[in-house]
Amino acid sequence: MPLDANLHHLSWANWEFHVAFDARAGLIISTASIFDHQKNERRSILYRGFISELFVPYMNLTEEWYYRTYFDVGEYGLGLCAVPLQRGTDCPANGVLMDGYFAGQDGKPVQMANVFCIFERNAGDIMWRHTEFGIPDRVITESRAEVTLVVRMVSAVGNYDYIFDWEFLQSGSIKVKVGLTGILEIRGTNYTHKNQIDEEVYGNLLSENTIGAFHDHLITYHLDLDIDGQNNSFMKSFLKPVKTHQQSPRTSYWTVESEVAKTESEAQVKVGTTPVAELLVVNPNKKTRMGNFVGYRLIPAPAISPLMSERDYPQVRAAFTERNVWVTPYNVSEKWASGLFTDQSRGDDTLKTWTS
Numbered sequence: 001m002p003l004d005a006n007l008h009h010l011s012w013a014n015w016e017f018h019v020a021f022d023a024r025a026g027l028i029i030s031t032a033s034i035f036d037h038q039k040n041e042r043r044s045i046l047y048r049g050f051i052s053e054l055f056v057p058y059m060n061l062t063e064e065w066y067y068r069t070y071f072d073v074g075e076y077g078l079g080l081c082a083v084p085l086q087r088g089t090d091c092p093a094n095g096v097l098m099d100g101y102f103a104g105q106d107g108k109p110v111q112m113a114n115v116f117c118i119f120e121r122n123a124g125d126i127m128w129r130h131t132e133f134g135i136p137d138r139v140i141t142e143s144r145a146e147v148t149l150v151v152r153m154v155s156a157v158g159n160y161d162y163i164f165d166w167e168f169l170q171s172g173s174i175k176v177k178v179g180l181t182g183i184l185e186i187r188g189t190n191y192t193h194k195n196q197i198d199e200e201v202y203g204n205l206l207s208e209n210t211i212g213a214f215h216d217h218l219i220t221y222h223l224d225l226d227i228d229g230q231n232n233s234f235m236k237s238f239l240k241p242v243k244t245h246q247q248s249p250r251t252s253y254w255t256v257e258s259e260v261a262k263t264e265s266e267a268q269v270k271v272g273t274t275p276v277a278e279l280l281v282v283n284p285n286k287k288t289r290m291g292n293f294v295g296y297r298l299i300p301a302p303a304i305s306p307l308m309s310e311r312d313y314p315q316v317r318a319a320f321t322e323r324n325v326w327v328t329p330y331n332v333s334e335k336w337a338s339g340l341f342t343d344q345s346r347g348d349d350t351l352k353t354w355t356s
Contacts, residue, residue, distance in 0.1 A: 021100025026078030069314035074342025091117035237278035267327035320351035
């Protein structure tokens with residue numbers, strides 16, 4: 001499918017969106033919309049999306065290590081750490097490379113060459129298919145290949161190289177992916193074999209005299225959604241089991257009950273512990289032909305939560321990781337989950353404090 005790239009405004013299949021560069025967030029996707037052929041109009045989906053913070057706490061209490069609790073976005077900047085991408089290795093040979101720009105400390109523009117790569121991905125996946133046997137003397141098969149558009153950036157933050165992908169599907173879905181490569185953060189030790197270890201070493205023995213430190217990577221995305229307009233609500237759907245005494249061989253079934261969050265506290269979700277079947281952002285003023293709300297589902301991958309004590313100082317600063325989903329009303333000053341000035345934060349200007 002042809003890709004039209006004009007001044008970082010991309011058009012592909014039914015999609016249109018803008019790609020921007022930021023010294024702190026790196027890759028920013030904005031004004032994403034998809035063309036509805038039935039209505040013959042563009043329909044908005046995402047006003048702006050980017051990584052708001054990436055918290056990396058190391059689990060080591062020794063004097064040389066206890067302070068290593070990094071905020072890779074707020075303290076280092078994913079954009080400042082972005083690296084030039086190479087066709088044929090970092091992305092396909094036919095990928096389109098783009099530069100990024102930001103204002104330097106002297107106010108002059110700084111060019112970051114080839115930090116974005118845009119390419120089509122056709123990995124042999126199936127977007128949709130069906131084989132119909134129900135018509136006498138006929139077998140009808142229809143299948144469509146899953147071809148997607150990927151926007152990629154790589155940031156080398158210290159020892160880790162993060163691969164950030166935004167993937168746009170012809171079905172109207174958007175996938176965000178993060179890959180980690182590079183090298184492990186290690187520390188020296190006198191141990192040369194696991195059998196020698198009789199104390200807490202805060203990691204695994206990887207080689208002689210070398211320990212790989214335990215740590216987490218907790219990534220927070222900022223998604224400013226405009227589903228068919230700006231008036232959106234957050235809805236949670238639950239599967240409710242029902243026992244019945246109706247005249248049926250069956251004695252039970254399940255149904256779906258939904259509720260719209262009325263407050264920010266009601267919109268907080270900890271994936272895996274809250275019995276939620278679906279997380280949706282809907283436009284209560286727009287309905288489908290069948291009368292359902294127009295909306296998008298948020299489909300989380302397997303999620304983790306921090307295991308540190310809530311009173312541990314690094315966790316106080318990173319209290320926004322206590323939940324996997326937070327929903328807040330739009331506020332132009334509330335962009336960065338770890339606060340505007342992360343390196344000076346004591347945890348009093350974070351996403352958690354905004355929603356308290």
